[in-house]
Amino acid sequence: MSQKVLFLEKALGSFMVANAPIPKPGPGQVSIKVISSALNPVDWKIQAFDFGVKYPAIIGVDIAGDVEEIGEGVQGFSKGDKVFCQGTFVSEMGGFQQYALNPAEIVGKIPSNIDYAQASSIPVGFTTAAIGIMSKNGLALNPSFDSNVSFSGKPAFVFGGSTSVGQYALQIFRLLGFSTIITYASARHTDFLKSLGATHVIDRAKVSVDSLAEAMRKITDNSPIEIAFNAVGDPDSRAACLNSLAQGGKLVDVISQTKDEADGKKVLTIHGSPHPAHNREFGRILWKHLPRLVQEGKIIPNRVEKLSNGLAGIDDGLKKMKAHQVSGVKLIAFPQETV
Numbered sequence: 001m002s003q004k005v006l007f008l009e010k011a012l013g014s015f016m017v018a019n020a021p022i023p024k025p026g027p028g029q030v031s032i033k034v035i036s037s038a039l040n041p042v043d044w045k046i047q048a049f050d051f052g053v054k055y056p057a058i059i060g061v062d063i064a065g066d067v068e069e070i071g072e073g074v075q076g077f078s079k080g081d082k083v084f085c086q087g088t089f090v091s092e093m094g095g096f097q098q099y100a101l102n103p104a105e106i107v108g109k110i111p112s113n114i115d116y117a118q119a120s121s122i123p124v125g126f127t128t129a130a131i132g133i134m135s136k137n138g139l140a141l142n143p144s145f146d147s148n149v150s151f152s153g154k155p156a157f158v159f160g161g162s163t164s165v166g167q168y169a170l171q172i173f174r175l176l177g178f179s180t181i182i183t184y185a186s187a188r189h190t191d192f193l194k195s196l197g198a199t200h201v202i203d204r205a206k207v208s209v210d211s212l213a214e215a216m217r218k219i220t221d222n223s224p225i226e227i228a229f230n231a232v233g234d235p236d237s238r239a240a241c242l243n244s245l246a247q248g249g250k251l252v253d254v255i256s257q258t259k260d261e262a263d264g265k266k267v268l269t270i271h272g273s274p275h276p277a278h279n280r281e282f283g284r285i286l287w288k289h290l291p292r293l294v295q296e297g298k299i300i301p302n303r304v305e306k307l308s309n310g311l312a313g314i315d316d317g318l319k320k321m322k323a324h325q326v327s328g329v330k331l332i333a334f335p336q337e338t339v
């Protein structure tokens with residue numbers, strides 16, 4: 001049996017739709033008929049900079065679909081279950097194909113209040129924010145998803161609240177009870193970001209990164225911010241976050257840079273995936289709780305923009321992302337629509 005896949009042919013090469021065998025699940029795995037697959041910046045970065053994959057590579061890391069086949073020892077899933085999960089950069093587990101494998105222990109059932117496209121907007125963004133804020137490999141604020149944990153009275157800051165990751169960071173800070181949640185983003189997203197938990201949106205068109213620390217002090221009445229999350233990750237955003245932090249404060253950053261400590265402030269760079277051993281235990285806990293949090297409306301998916309042309313439509317979507325033409329939405333492809 002064969003399927004359609006999107007191959008990244010070679011290092012720095014092009015994407016092309018091709019036929020490939022349908023992968024069979026091994027012990028502990030399920031195979032998933034991929035209905036929707038979200039695009040992430042890492043997908044165009046792999047094509048542009050060549051890292052982390054073997055060619056020809058099937059990439060794509062945000063998956064929603066139907067359980068197709070169940071591997072040995074898997075319990076709790078049946079053929080046809082609607083599921084979502086995070087893929088990884090091993091071709092059989094990539095999202096840019098019609099059938100993908102994933103370890104069942106880090107797969108969740110899609111809650112009834114969202115559709116496939118919305119479900120596929122969640123895994124990478126939520127996991128990255130959750131590992132950074134909640135897990136022991138990040139700020140360790142709530143590694144067990146304990147619903148009694150509360151940071152009431154404390155402020156937190158998210159640089160880039162309209163990014164996919166930033167939207168989930170805002171919601172996690174809200175879930176953890178932070179009283180003041182400040183973000184730096186375009187003003188046109190203000191109402192939406194407030195609906196996700198931001199209490200203050202600093203307009204990035206009006207306030208320069210150099211003036212950000214001062215703008216934050218005005219909001220917090222000079223009380224120092226001890227926790228920041230950088231969802232943009234470039235050197236300017238890193239510097240602005242560190243400037244805004246109190247002595248001894250901690251910054252989670254989505255991108256690592258050469259220097260990870262400054263002025264007694266700690267920087268934690270994160271690997272936003274449940275697959276590697278160092279994140280797997282937290283990943284298992286996360287996937288136990290995430291479907292419920294979404295069903296209860298405590299975690300809301302990204303807004304989605306649907307791409308046409310199945311797998312062939314992904315290339316144009318990635319070009320738009322690379323050109324900074326995607327603002328406050330997640331691009332979603334539908335592999336079964338490939339002709």
Ligand SMILES: NC(=O)c1ccc[n+]([C@@H]2O[C@H](COP(=O)([O-])OP(=O)(O)OC[C@H]3O[C@@H](n4cnc5c(N)ncnc54)[C@H](OP(=O)(O)O)[C@@H]3O)[C@@H](O)[C@H]2O)c1
Pocket residue numbers: 040041042124125128159160161162163164165166184185186204231232233237253254255270271272273321326327328329
């Ligand atoms: N470490 C990890 O494991 C990990 C995992 C996932 C993602 N990442 C990285 O995290 C970053 C965000 O990924 P994503 O998928 O969340 O991005 P995204 O949703 O594609 O980001 C697009 C958004 O970025 C905003 N933005 C761009 N520059 C900004 C700035 N200087 N200040 C404020 N907002 C800015 C844009 O805001 P406007 O609407 O104002 O234009 C736009 O809404 C990427 O660099 C990605 O590679 C890392």
